[in-house]
Amino acid sequence: MISVEKISKSFGNLIALHDISFRIERGEIVALLGPNGAGKTTLIRLMTGLLSPTEGRIVYQDKDIAKERVSVLHQIGYIPENAPLYNDMTVFEFLNFTAEIWDIKEQILEERLKHLVNKLELKTVLNRPIGELSKGYRHRVAIAGALIHGPKILIMDEPSEGLDPNQKYGLRSFIREFASQGAVLLSTHIMEDVEAIANRIILLNEGKMVTDTTPMRLKYQMPERDLSSAFRRITEKQNQEGIRA
Amino acid sequence: MKKQIKAIYKKEFYSYFGNLSAYFIISLYIALSLSCALIFGNFFSIDNRNMVSFFRYQPDILAALIPGITMHLWTDEYRSGTIEFLLTQPLEYKDIIIGKYLASVSFSLIMLSTLIPQMFLIKIYGNINWLTVLSGYLCCALITIAFCAVGGLISACSKKPALAYLGSLLVIWSITVITPDKISQAVSLADLGFQENYQNLINGKVSLSSILYYISMALISLWGTIAVINNRQKI
Numbered sequence: 333m334i335s336v337e338k339i340s341k342s343f344g345n346l347i348a349l350h351d352i353s354f355r356i357e358r359g360e361i362v363a364l365l366g367p368n369g370a371g372k373t374t375l376i377r378l379m380t381g382l383l384s385p386t387e388g389r390i391v392y393q394d395k396d397i398a399k400e401r402v403s404v405l406h407q408i409g410y411i412p413e414n415a416p417l418y419n420d421m422t423v424f425e426f427l428n429f430t431a432e433i434w435d436i437k438e439q440i441l442e443e444r445l446k447h448l449v450n451k452l453e454l455k456t457v458l459n460r461p462i463g464e465l466s467k468g469y470r471h472r473v474a475i476a477g478a479l480i481h482g483p484k485i486l487i488m489d490e491p492s493e494g495l496d497p498n499q500k501y502g503l504r505s506f507i508r509e510f511a512s513q514g515a516v517l518l519s520t521h522i523m524e525d526v527e528a529i530a531n532r533i534i535l536l537n538e539g540k541m542v543t544d545t546t547p548m549r550l551k552y553q554m555p556e557r558d559l560s561s562a563f564r565r566i567t568e569k570q571n572q573e574g575i576r577a
Numbered sequence: 578m579k580k581q582i583k584a585i586y587k588k589e590f591y592s593y594f595g596n597l598s599a600y601f602i603i604s605l606y607i608a609l610s611l612s613c614a615l616i617f618g619n620f621f622s623i624d625n626r627n628m629v630s631f632f633r634y635q636p637d638i639l640a641a642l643i644p645g646i647t648m649h650l651w652t653d654e655y656r657s658g659t660i661e662f663l664l665t666q667p668l669e670y671k672d673i674i675i676g677k678y679l680a681s682v683s684f685s686l687i688m689l690s691t692l693i694p695q696m697f698l699i700k701i702y703g704n705i706n707w708l709t710v711l712s713g714y715l716c717c718a719l720i721t722i723a724f725c726a727v728g729g730l731i732s733a734c735s736k737k738p739a740l741a742y743l744g745s746l747l748v749i750w751s752i753t754v755i756t757p758d759k760i761s762q763a764v765s766l767a768d769l770g771f772q773e774n775y776q777n778l779i780n781g782k783v784s785l786s787s788i789l790y791y792i793s794m795a796l797i798s799l800w801g802t803i804a805v806i807n808n809r810q811k812i
Contacts, residue, residue, distance in 0.1 A: 380665045402667045410665045416658030418588070420595045432584035433666045477662075 333515050339388035348374045349539045361511045363526040364519040366536035367567050372519040376489050380410045409483035413490045415474035419463030423473050434481040448476040468499035484514040492525050504529045523559040537567045581668050585676025593684045606688050609638045626706040632713045632779040636753045644745030647728025648738045650677045655736045670806045678729050685721045716778030719791035724749050726798035733805040
């Protein structure tokens, strides 16, 4: 579904990402891990067309996002970090605005809205201004907005940041269900999320891809048999080697 | 109009009326136009058939108020992070820019339309030269179209509304005050002066070059905005 091919991104002299390559197939939930500043958000911004790569390309079903941005965006649902939304709009106005941008036919829109509102339990807040909603509801509104055009790929940047345990549980169920028909890439540093839903981990550190494996394999590589320790050991080891070099 | 441009336009246009600042700007415009005309424009002592008292101060009033209309166009998107939402929608960047620009122009023209009743105020006191007055209105509309584009460009360059306002004010004021008349006269390009084109239009001398002067100012600014947004995307 997605092919990231030898991607590098520099900002002036700073190399934010260096020679990253991987593929994501249908049914996969891929967790993009890494310490702060590892390049997760830059990679996500490249994958959503917000940034252009310095080298390499990102291809969605044979379409290069740098060349066919608008066409590729039809396949992607993207939820940025902190789910930025228009606070002065009501939930209904926001979803309607998004649907207008995607030019969705009225009948299809009606069905999709009904489905998303039920699925994400938004009925009670439909006519409330987004600015008055809790973080959990804002997230759900952002998800509804990202899925209104029926994308096959969902990209989420720190999706469970600031959510309470119940909201996290609901989000995970939703991601699992979505992945049964598409693919999900989520950037996070919450290991609990990774263990609960991801079936693959891509670990970034200092702009380089350190590992591409399953959570289980990563876990059992370490004597502690736990993802947080594995994450710490790998990234700390890399950083120390970097300092020595 | 493309559906996407229409969607952006509607969102922006209604957002002006979502708070009190829109009504404040319109009220301020009426108050400034009237007070400038009546107090500084010698309304009662000069021949106002061409509404000279009203039109004389319009560039200054519009230069002060239009930055207040355009300052939020992009700064709010940057501050709230919705720029990421907007730029990952299936929109060409130029569509977003046009939608936002048209919304600011529409709002400004509504503000400008409050000048129309003032025409009838003049009529009470004497005759009115309708063609010249229409030319004056056309001139104000053209200034609005140009200033909104300049304000939008400055807003796209800044993350803070106050900075966008001050920046737009400075640039627009420079355009109106520091006219390149002397330089342009020296090189036989007299049409480049803001004041000269403005005076021509409010005196009823409608010429294609004067109209093109303001339209090209708007087009250059819109092109600049596209470059800024593209550049932000590429970083």
